Amino acid sequence: MSDHPLSGTGVATGHPVHANLTAPGLVQHALVRGEGRLSADGAFMALTGQHTGRSVQDKFVVDDPEVTNEIWWGKINQKMAPEKFQGLSAKVRGWLGERPVLFTQDLYAGADPAHRIRVRLVTTNAWHALFARNMFIRPLRRDLPEFEPDFTILHAPEYEADPAVDGCRTGTCIALSFAQKTILIAGTSYAGEIKKSIFTVMNWLLPARGVLPMHCSANVGRHGDVALFFGLSGTGKTTLSSDPERALIGDDEHGWSDKGVFNFEGGCYAKVIKLSRDAEPQIWDASHRFGTVLENVVADERGNLDLDDNRFTENTRSCYPINYIPGLAPGGQAGLPKNVVMLTADAFGVLPPISKLTPAQAMYHFLSGYTARVAGTEKGLGKEPQATFSTCFGAPFLPRNPEVYGRMLEERIQRDGADCWLVNTGWTGGAYGVGKRMSIQHTRALLRAALDGSLAKVEFVQDPFFGLMIPKSVPGIPAEVLNPRESWADKAAYDRTAAELVARFEKNFETFAGAVSEDVKAAAIKAAA
Known part of the structure; x- marks a missing residue:
């Protein structure tokens, strides 16, 4: 547990905050809360609703004065005015603070200690916290009490932004402020947005360090x-x-x-549509284990997976800790x-x-x-x-x-x-x-x-x-x-x-x-x- 699970996030709440739960605890909460179900092998299965892939047209970068001359502006990095981001982030923080329960995860991005960043995720769903825990690098337990984030992800998948007020295109918005070191993800349950937002941050930070x-x-x-x-x-x-x-x-x-x-x-985030056990045995085995998160994968009533079924999307995904793959560097x-x-x-x-x-x-x-x-x-x-x-x-x-x-x-x-x-x-x-x-x-x-x-x-x-x-x-x-x-x-x-x-x-x-x-x-x- 972190001594201050919401420190550095700007979120205040009088409700329970579950900080740094391990996979069994997160799976238990996710099942009790009806966020998904287990496969026959124990993997957690979640559906992401209307968003089954990245919402590339709804990604924005805040036009902060200290970074504006270095950003590759255009269709990839759409501008959001700082005042719009301030308003939307305040609303998202307030909305998160009103939720009956929150989940946080403190994680690293970057295996090399010389170039890693500390990330704190605040989310409303246990399965999204499990996704992040699988996807990023987990600090040692002894390091968690003193953990303070370099970047914060405010993850509000059920919150709908207001395009007329918030400077975005639709109710879905992924907005990054490099100056405020904050990422907002609203209006989408697709977990890949969490992963790729941090990749974007690393793509920003590392070139200045010669990496x-x-x-x-x-x-x-x-x-x-x-x-x-x-x-x-x-x-x-x-x-x-x-x-x-x-x-x-x-x-x-x-x-x-x-x-x-x-x-x-x-961790790994493998596409598993038409996954072959013979051709890809390591990914197959990892996708049939407790602790893995399966996104938009089809299974029968008993939880037996049908990896050939694309009824939800072609972009079916399996997210598992990298140590599920044998023979790691x-x-x-x-x-x-x-x-x-x-x-x-x-x-x-x-x-x-x-x-x-x-x-x-x-x-x-x-x-x-x-x-x-x-x-x-x-x-x-x-x-x-x-x-x-x-x-x-x-x-x-x-x-x-x-x-x-x-x-x-x-x-x-x-x-x-x-x-x-x-x-x-x-x-x-x-x-x-x-x-x-x-x-x-x-x-x-x-x-x-x-x-x-x-x-x-x-x-x-x-x-x-x-x-x-x-x-x-x-x-x-x-x-x-x-x-x-x-x-x-x-x-x-x-x-x-x-x-x-x-x-x-x-x-x-x-x-x-x-x-x-x-x-x-x-x-x-x-x-x-």
Whole structure:
């Protein structure tokens, strides 16, 4: 227990405050309060109502004078006037103080003590407190009495903001004030907003400390070789980093400092729609345990999970402590990266399953951030994937200009000598609806060959459309898989589709071409003359 569970939050209440309950206590409260039910294996199952993904259009950053010149303003970071934030935060604090019970959790973000922040969550729901407890790093019990937050999350999922008064778009509002070190989350029960708000904070703080914050998973081999996996939701970051032959550092958010890589989190937030026990046994096992939180997952009356059922959303999620995955890297930290992997789910089906990148190409693809957004990850998407470009593989979470992160990545790749790869986990043999999804077995085999150094020894050929270096042959992988054009029955259709994607890359490059080096400009994908 904290001696002052609401210290630093501005919330005052005469009602009970349950501070830093462990998983059994939180599950008990959640069940008694009717917040959800247990699966047959003991995982807590919650439904999030109308919001089953992030509400990206309802995210705001407060236009505080001390930070306004450094924020990347626009559709990603919409301005909220300081006085509007003051008014809304006062109302949210008052509303929280009137609730019959509150739950707080005191947690860390950042496994490296030199770069971590202290976070205090105040929420009305026990299951949201359990989510945060799973997701972030839990302090030692002896450290809790003196815990004082660096940032506070005021989580009011049942509170509806007033757009006419509060300076927001709808009754849902996620507002961050870097000056006041406060995050408001109102009008949405989707727990991912808690996680991503803190990622945004780390993306703000760390560059000023010379640390690159990254939307990536990371693992480490037996010989200390660290690999990073960049990619948006649905591209395979969590799946591919959970490799029994390598120790997991973390599945989603990391920092790259002068001494190595460290996880921001203490848990995993895995997408589990159509999760396969054979292909992803570690995530499967973790999702069938007490203490795990399952969001919008379907089960029968006895609690037996049906992970193929998407009746609530495609964006079904499992949130569990990272120690549910066997073979972890000690302390969520490891050395400097040896391999940097950029994952894309190519809905056009024209990119190769793996290709070697030069440092300039790596910078280009990092700033491009091409993938296909998978249905359900963001509110408003349809049932089919949509081709998109999300700079730095995480544009929705970047408070600073993307070039800040791009330059830092380029410097670290060159300084630390990391090898870079582009991996397509999307479609092959045709575009979405015609082709099929890449084999997870093939992807794992190619990645292991890249990470153990054997892939660098094979012969490479250059792809004529994208300028990528493709391995000519890899033991155990069919040649037509390695060269995407050969997997298409209609070669002319492949050529047309590849040319269409090249044009999209060219158009997107216009948004950042003026801020990159000549080497990166030369590495850009462009149509043949």
